[in-house]
Amino acid sequence: DIQMTQSPSSLSASVGDRVTITCRASQDIGSWLAWYQQKPEKAPKSLIYAASGLQSGVPSRFSGSGSGTDFTLTINSLQPEDFATYYCQQYNTHPLTFGGGTKVEMK
Amino acid sequence: QVQLQESGPGLVKPSDTLSLTCAVSGYSISSTNWWGWIRQPPGKGLEWIGYIYYSGNTYYNPSLKSRVTMSVDTSKNEFSLKLSSVTAVDTAVYYCARKTSGYYPFEYWGQGALVTVSS
Numbered sequence: 001d002i003q004m005t006q007s008p009s010s011l012s013a014s015v016g017d018r019v020t021i022t023c024r025a026s027q028d029i030g031s032w033l034a035w036y037q038q039k040p041e042k043a044p045k046s047l048i049y050a051a052s053g054l055q056s057g058v059p060s061r062f063s064g065s066g067s068g069t070d071f072t073l074t075i076n077s078l079q080p081e082d083f084a085t086y087y088c089q090q091y092n093t094h095p096l097t098f099g100g101g102t103k104v105e106m107k
Numbered sequence: 108q109v110q111l112q113e114s115g116p117g118l119v120k121p122s123d124t125l126s127l128t129c130a131v132s133g134y135s136i137s138s139t140n141w142w143g144w145i146r147q148p149p150g151k152g153l154e155w156i157g158y159i160y161y162s163g164n165t166y167y168n169p170s171l172k173s174r175v176t177m178s179v180d181t182s183k184n185e186f187s188l189k190l191s192s193v194t195a196v197d198t199a200v201y202y203c204a205r206k207t208s209g210y211y212p213f214e215y216w217g218q219g220a221l222v223t224v225s226s
Contacts, residue, residue: 095170
């Protein structure tokens with residue numbers, strides 16, 4: 001299985017901050033990488049597909065980059081509604097696997 | 108607007124079979140998409156269980172493959188999950204989701220259904 005390692009596992013930030021979350025795959029996955037946002041008691045919401053594609057309706061302050069094994073999710077100017085847990089997921093190879101999550105908390 | 112809704116028993120006894128159904132509205136299940144299941148134990152991360160194509164082709168997570176069966180009912184526009192021989196570690200919120208074919212991940216998700224395995 002491809003292991004997806006996210007860092008950090010949690011971070012504290014303030015409204016207006018720029019936040020960066022990284023995701024590393026244990027082997028090359030090309031650009032088959034997605035990012036999801038999950039709020040408590042809610043289903044995950046797709047933010048980014050194919051490493052850098054912005055899902056329809058997602059604010060442009062979210063962006064993704066990377067290819068191969070190293071990926072980044074950036075949130076520019078963090079907003080109150082962005083405090084949540086973020087997961088990366090590879091969909092290059094079965095079984096599909098998720099990172100362990102990064103919880104973005106209010107400082 | 109694509110909507111997915113899970114349904115099924117919220118409590119299952121150990122060694123029994125967990126059964127969930129996902130009703131799809133606003134979109135035909137007989138399309139070029141994969142219909143999947145993902146679970147999340149309380150306070151933990153996400154685990155892909157598997158998915159099924161409208162034609163019946165399936166991919167299952169090898170860690171669960173021996174216990175998982177997925178099926179599609181195009182007449183009802185729904186798909187289903189069965190997980191046999193459950194134990195407490197199978198307690199989780201179970202999500203159904205649609206993965207668009209090609210370069211896209213799981214774009215549409217159900218709200219999730221908590222299934223507790225307990226006697």
